[in-house]
Amino acid sequence: MIMETLNNKNIEDLASSVVREFLSRKKCTGTLQLMDKELPRTDGSVNNRLKLAQSFKIESWMKSNKTKEDPLRTMLEIIIWNILMKQSDSNKSGVTNNVFQLQHKSLDNSLNKQSAVKTQTPVETVTLNEVTSVDITDFESSEADMDDLVAKPRKMQMDQQFAFSSLSSRNILDGDLSSQRIKQPYPVSSSASKKKATSVFEMLSASPEKAITAKQQEIPEPASTFPWDMPKSKHTTKYKEKKKLSTEQNIQSLNVLDLSLCDNEPLNDTIYSWKDVELVQEMRILVLGSVKGSYPKEWLNQNFTFCECTDGRPNTLRFGIVQQKGGPCGVLAAVQATVVKHLLFANNGIKPEVSDLNVTSIERNKSLVEAITEIIWRASDNSTAYLAVAKMGCDFIASAGYQPDNFSENITLLQFNTCENLQRGVQENIKCYLQGKGACLLLLYSVILSRGVQRVRSDMDEVNGKLMGAHNYCTQEMVNLLLTGRATSNAFDHGIKLEENTFLKGLHARSDIGFLSLFEHYGSCQIGDYYKTPKYPIWVVCSESHFTVLFSLDRSIVANSKDSGPFDLIYYDGLANQDEFIQLTVNPSFPVSNNCSSGDLVPPLEHCIRTKWPKATIDWNDTDPIL
Numbered sequence: 001m002i003m004e005t006l007n008n009k010n011i012e013d014l015a016s017s018v019v020r021e022f023l024s025r026k027k028c029t030g031t032l033q034l035m036d037k038e039l040p041r042t043d044g045s046v047n048n049r050l051k052l053a054q055s056f057k058i059e060s061w062m063k064s065n066k067t068k069e070d071p072l073r074t075m076l077e078i079i080i081w082n083i084l085m086k087q088s089d090s091n092k093s094g095v096t097n098n099v100f101q102l103q104h105k106s107l108d109n110s111l112n113k114q115s116a117v118k119t120q121t122p123v124e125t126v127t128l129n130e131v132t133s134v135d136i137t138d139f140e141s142s143e144a145d146m147d148d149l150v151a152k153p154r155k156m157q158m159d160q161q162f163a164f165s166s167l168s169s170r171n172i173l174d175g176d177l178s179s180q181r182i183k184q185p186y187p188v189s190s191s192a193s194k195k196k197a198t199s200v201f202e203m204l205s206a207s208p209e210k211a212i213t214a215k216q217q218e219i220p221e222p223a224s225t226f227p228w229d230m231p232k233s234k235h236t237t238k239y240k241e242k243k244k245l246s247t248e249q250n251i252q253s254l255n256v257l258d259l260s261l262c263d264n265e266p267l268n269d270t271i272y273s274w275k276d277v278e279l280v281q282e283m284r285i286l287v288l289g290s291v292k293g294s295y296p297k298e299w300l301n302q303n304f305t306f307c308e309c310t311d312g313r314p315n316t317l318r319f320g321i322v323q324q325k326g327g328p329c330g331v332l333a334a335v336q337a338t339v340v341k342h343l344l345f346a347n348n349g350i351k352p353e354v355s356d357l358n359v360t361s362i363e364r365n366k367s368l369v370e371a372i373t374e375i376i377w378r379a380s381d382n383s384t385a386y387l388a389v390a391k392m393g394c395d396f397i398a399s400a401g402y403q404p405d406n407f408s409e410n411i412t413l414l415q416f417n418t419c420e421n422l423q424r425g426v427q428e429n430i431k432c433y434l435q436g437k438g439a440c441l442l443l444l445y446s447v448i449l450s451r452g453v454q455r456v457r458s459d460m461d462e463v464n465g466k467l468m469g470a471h472n473y474c475t476q477e478m479v480n481l482l483l484t485g486r487a488t489s490n491a492f493d494h495g496i497k498l499e500e501n502t503f504l505k506g507l508h509a510r511s512d513i514g515f516l517s518l519f520e521h522y523g524s525c526q527i528g529d530y531y532k533t534p535k536y537p538i539w540v541v542c543s544e545s546h547f548t549v550l551f552s553l554d555r556s557i558v559a560n561s562k563d564s565g566p567f568d569l570i571y572y573d574g575l576a577n578q579d580e581f582i583q584l585t586v587n588p589s590f591p592v593s594n595n596c597s598s599g600d601l602v603p604p605l606e607h608c609i610r611t612k613w614p615k616a617t618i619d620w621n622d623t624d625p626i627l
Contacts, residue, residue, distance in 0.1 A: 013044035017052055020045075022076040049075070058082075277399045280408045282453055283445065289466035294405045295441060296472045298327035303439040304335060306364050314581045315358040319343055323574035326546070328440040330474025332574055333540045333547035334482035335443070337513045338371035339364070340551050341536050346370075352553045354570075354583075369430055372443060373423040378485035380450035385422045387414040388445040389429040390436045407438050411445065447481055459487040461504055473545055483513050483540065491515055493528030507531060514539035514558075516550070521607040532612050533558050539612075543604045548573040550609070564588060571605065573626075582623050588613035601627050 016039060023032040046052045052075060053062050065071045065078050072078050281291045288295070307313065307320040321336050323329055343359060344352040346367075359367075376385050391412040398404065414429070416422040426433075433439040444467070448456055457463050460477050467478040467487065481487040484507055490496075492506040507530040514534035519525040519542065531539075537552035549572045557567050571582040586609060603625040606618050 010044065013042060014046065014052075014055055016041075017046040018056075018076050018079075020047070021049060021052060022074040025074045277402055279453070281402075283408065283448065284405060285466070286448065286453060286456065287444065287467050289468070292403050295407050295438070296327060298325035298472060299441055300407060300438050301325070302328050302332070303436060304332075304368055304433050305435075306361075313579050316354055316581045317357075317572070317578060318359050319357045319364060320572050320578070321574050326575065327472040328474065329547040329575060330479045330540075331440040331443060331482060333549050334375065334479060334513070335368070335371055336549045336572065336574065337483075337538045337540050337551070338374055339367045340538055340549065341512065342367040342370045342374075344551075344553065345536055345555065351555075354553065354581075357570075365430060365434065368433070369423060369426045372426050372433065372446075373419065375443065375482055376426075376446045376450050377419045377422055379447045379481065381485070382419075383417075384450070385416045385419075386446055386449040387416065387422065387425050387429065388412070388442045388449070389414060390432045390438065390442065407441055411442065413449065443482075444478070447485075451481065451485065451487070456481065456487045459489075459505065461489040465489070471545075474547065479515070479540065479542075479547065480507070483515065484508070484511050490525070491517065491528060491531055492526045493530045510535060512536055515542070516540075516608045516611055517542040518544065518604050518608050520611045527611060541605065541608050543608055546573075546575065550605075566590075569609070571626075576626075580623055582626075583621055584609075585619040585621060586613060586616050587619075588616045590615070590617045603627055 016035075020032065020035065020041075023035065041047075046055060053059050056075075056079065058075070058079065061078050061082050062075075065081075072081060284293055285291050302324055305322050307317050307322050309315050309318050319340065321332055321339070323332050343363070344356060376387065379385075388411050390410060398409070414425050416425055432442060436442075448467075451459075456467075457465075459481070465475075465477065467475055467481070469475040476491065477487040477489055480489075480491070486508060488505040488507065490504055490506040494508070495506050496504045498504060507528055510530045510533070512535045514537075515527060515531040516539050517525060517527055520527050535558070537555055537558050539550045541548045541550050550569050551572075552567055552569050554567050557564060566585055566587040569584045569586055571584060572578065605626055609618060610616055
């Protein structure tokens, strides 16, 4: 590294960077996380191992270390080794080769033992700074790359501000992209960019109500703080205008976080590598209930394709996601509901109109990116999030006796530690979800791994339960996981204690998206106020073993009492090949007419609506009731 000025801040940045490299290579996860919390990374932090070697001008030491029978793993050890050896040569130190090797091995073993007994309590994870360069081979870079660097004349100089990215997981690039820049997810003006940077996520920030009934008991759970609720760190910088890349280059720049290529840089108390066959099998057991199960075609062929309305259907259905076959409707409905939230309520204070549903492809794709990001990040509890993307020919290695499912073998994982970077990752890989196959499974895998496999199991009343039910339908646990971030088995508020050791788990907080069920009408389940009165007037509806979406343009209906005046609800069913815009008028304070005979058929959707508004009359406004 060539520095025009050398000051205490530069020295601190270099010193902290080499310490982080030491902790990273020694897998001291908890210590590294604590350091990042107490001494946050700055723009001057150097997380590129090759550049760090250049900074100290020790490329020859690194190369020489590789020739040793027992090479040292960290840069700090290599520096200390060479300093001590020079002192020994000058007869200024009594440290011998054998003694130092013994100390090196003893230190290594001691650190590994300390790392092994770290507490399992989640701690604040490393915060990623903004990416300012795609040339980001980090601390876990291959030694072959180090050889290449040492063999070449030095072509790179670091500027005065040490402006390197601080991505904390392993980065692998095919080729030299040092001159490239990552583009912004959405090209907007600078003023709009500042506004959007907060507004995209502000809708999650409302604090939940804490009412607990006499028969219900709140489930103890550590409170989590979302990044959009926290003040901006002084070390966090605004996104800068990036030079546009081709789609292939953008995806490549995100694949540097590919966990199928990395298992050395843990950022959370649970780090997943897709090389781990046991993890793949554990995921299959959690979803399907069997390690030998395979995913049904209805799930493998489903993606998040929107309705194009080119066949005469009204353009106000362009917001809708099309379902091809029965099965993954719970996942589709949860995503659809969240897409509607971002389409209609992103601009707080501006009441949406029906015409807002006639969206462009760019608008609905943007809302899909935001919806997927929100669902995954919520499950991560403001921690490490994983994004599963389709990638043929990934590095998955099957062991003897492994039975392929034709899905898990062709995905890779991307790891993120901020919501903003996760959104950028979703944007760069959105084609996997829009056009690829198995999009619902990709999202399900992402949410499970972001929540944590064992935490998902602990959410459920039955620890050996599964997320995909009979006939390949979505269970309540799966829908709750997507809507609330927790795979609880029930839809009532908090929890109910039946016996001393029996506790039925429900919702922990008021949900953004609501949930209504025909089963409650029949007395088979109980839906709590956290679902019936969500933060936004949007509900996933479970009726006749199928999940659909019901929403209103009037946000006041979730704030007013049940005796409010008439309002409209819009209904969408992605499986029904819906060819008309269905808008119901609900009068919650006008009792149902007694003129209906017992033989009259009542649409199941009306029964679901009346679990929220018991006395409501419902007008289908000249559309045929769905029976």
